[in-house]
Amino acid sequence: MFKGPVESKNEAAMSELVPEPRQKPAVPMKPMGINANLLGYIGIDTIIEQMRKKTMKTGFDFNIMVVGQSGLGKSTLVNTLFKSQVSRKSSGWNREEKIPKTVEIKAIGHVIEEGGVKMKLTVIDTPGFGDQINNENCWEPIEKYINEQYEKFLKEEVNIARKKRIPDTRVHCCLYFISPTGHSLRPLDLEFMKHLSKVVNIIPVIAKADTMTLEEKTEFKQRVRKELEVNGIEFYPQKEFDEDLEDKTENDKIRESMPFAVVGSDKEYQVNGKRVLGRKTPWGIIEVENLTHCEFALLRDFVIRTHLQDLKEVTHNIHYETYRAKRLNDNGGLPPMTVETEENHESNL
Numbered sequence: 001m002f003k004g005p006v007e008s009k010n011e012a013a014m015s016e017l018v019p020e021p022r023q024k025p026a027v028p029m030k031p032m033g034i035n036a037n038l039l040g041y042i043g044i045d046t047i048i049e050q051m052r053k054k055t056m057k058t059g060f061d062f063n064i065m066v067v068g069q070s071g072l073g074k075s076t077l078v079n080t081l082f083k084s085q086v087s088r089k090s091s092g093w094n095r096e097e098k099i100p101k102t103v104e105i106k107a108i109g110h111v112i113e114e115g116g117v118k119m120k121l122t123v124i125d126t127p128g129f130g131d132q133i134n135n136e137n138c139w140e141p142i143e144k145y146i147n148e149q150y151e152k153f154l155k156e157e158v159n160i161a162r163k164k165r166i167p168d169t170r171v172h173c174c175l176y177f178i179s180p181t182g183h184s185l186r187p188l189d190l191e192f193m194k195h196l197s198k199v200v201n202i203i204p205v206i207a208k209a210d211t212m213t214l215e216e217k218t219e220f221k222q223r224v225r226k227e228l229e230v231n232g233i234e235f236y237p238q239k240e241f242d243e244d245l246e247d248k249t250e251n252d253k254i255r256e257s258m259p260f261a262v263v264g265s266d267k268e269y270q271v272n273g274k275r276v277l278g279r280k281t282p283w284g285i286i287e288v289e290n291l292t293h294c295e296f297a298l299l300r301d302f303v304i305r306t307h308l309q310d311l312k313e314v315t316h317n318i319h320y321e322t323y324r325a326k327r328l329n330d331n332g333g334l335p336p337m338t339v340e341t342e343e344n345h346e347s348n349l
């Protein structure tokens with residue numbers, strides 16, 4: 001508790017005894033935490049609980065896109081990630097049917113609830129590319145889709161009668177599927193990632209890892225990392241956005257083990273009395289969540305359990321911001337009074 005000046009009868013007498021004014025302490029003020037203990041509890045830490053309650057009430061958006069050559073298991077993997085039939089639900093396929101070839105960019109929304117928290121998930125499934133004779137500029141429709149979502153958000157932001165909560169359809173994460181050739185990246189992979197890494201968070205993954213031996217996998221991962229580095233491709237989590245040493249240490253570890261070599265499946269099997277997602281082969285069941293079988297669990301933990309919020313923040317603060325600045329610069333057409341200030345811009349997160 002804060003104590004005011006002591007008003008005692010002895011005060012005058014005391015001041016005579018100690019005539020020198022008190023020197024200011026030479027040491028800096030004690031940190032807030034120590035003072036708070038001495039003076040009493042303020043309650044700053046309840047902000048966490050307040051934020052939790054708000055998030056529980058409103059839920060949050062998360063939009064994930066899958067891109068890559070046809071047949072690499074993109075649709076299968078998003079189903080595996082969210083343990084539901086996310087990529088087939090809207091089209092009315094039933095569980096027994098095979099996932100069909102994806103023929104157009106399709107955004108499918110779902111509400112997934114866990115522990116009282118609602119995630120409004122949108123999966124943007126894209127048709128496989130790279131099958132045509134001329135694959136030039138085949139990233140264009142994907143880049144266009146990503147930019148359209150930024151444009152939608154910007155339009156809402158500059159609206160005079162702005163919605164309290166702008167619906168967020170921006171792509172927070174783009175999983176890029178690399179073919180498990182064991183050789184090197186195709187020119188198309190490099191072209192795509194070079195273009196798109198500037199507009200969206202790219203997470204490269206090696207598809208169908210069950211088709212490689214352990215040595216092939218380790219060697220291929222190293223080669224892919226090297227090729228990305230040589231070509232100046234920055235994938236997520238980008239080094240330049242590490243905020244402090246703790247971030248850097250954690251992200252360095254992740255970057256060193258990327259791209260994750262994954263296996264996808266939406267079929268369940270019984271293994272040692274437990275139901276697991278897996279792929280049945282003549283030599284046994286590949287369990288997708290078993291780390292000795294593949295790195296799917298690492299990818300899941302990274303995207304959902306440790307970096308989901310950061311993926312959203314980098315999308316908002318870096319990619320969207322770049323689009324917004326360019327758009328406002330290029331087209332002086334937006335009325336100046338509707339241009340955002342930093343404070344209300346931040347509040348959309």
Ligand SMILES: Nc1nc2c(ncn2[C@@H]2O[C@H](COP(=O)(O)OP(=O)(O)OP(=O)(O)O)[C@@H](O)[C@H]2O)c(=O)[nH]1
Pocket residue numbers: 068069070071072073074075076077099100101102103126127128129207208209210211262263264265279
């Ligand atoms: N061996 C193996 N096969 C897989 C894996 N994931 C998916 N498949 C199979 O690969 C085939 C294609 O899977 P999809 O998920 O439809 O592939 P896609 O990338 O969405 O294909 P498009 O929609 O044509 O671009 C299916 O027969 C899947 O069962 C995997 O991790 N390993």
Ligand SMILES: [Mg+2]
Pocket residue numbers: 074075076100101102125126127128
């Ligand atoms: Mg597909």
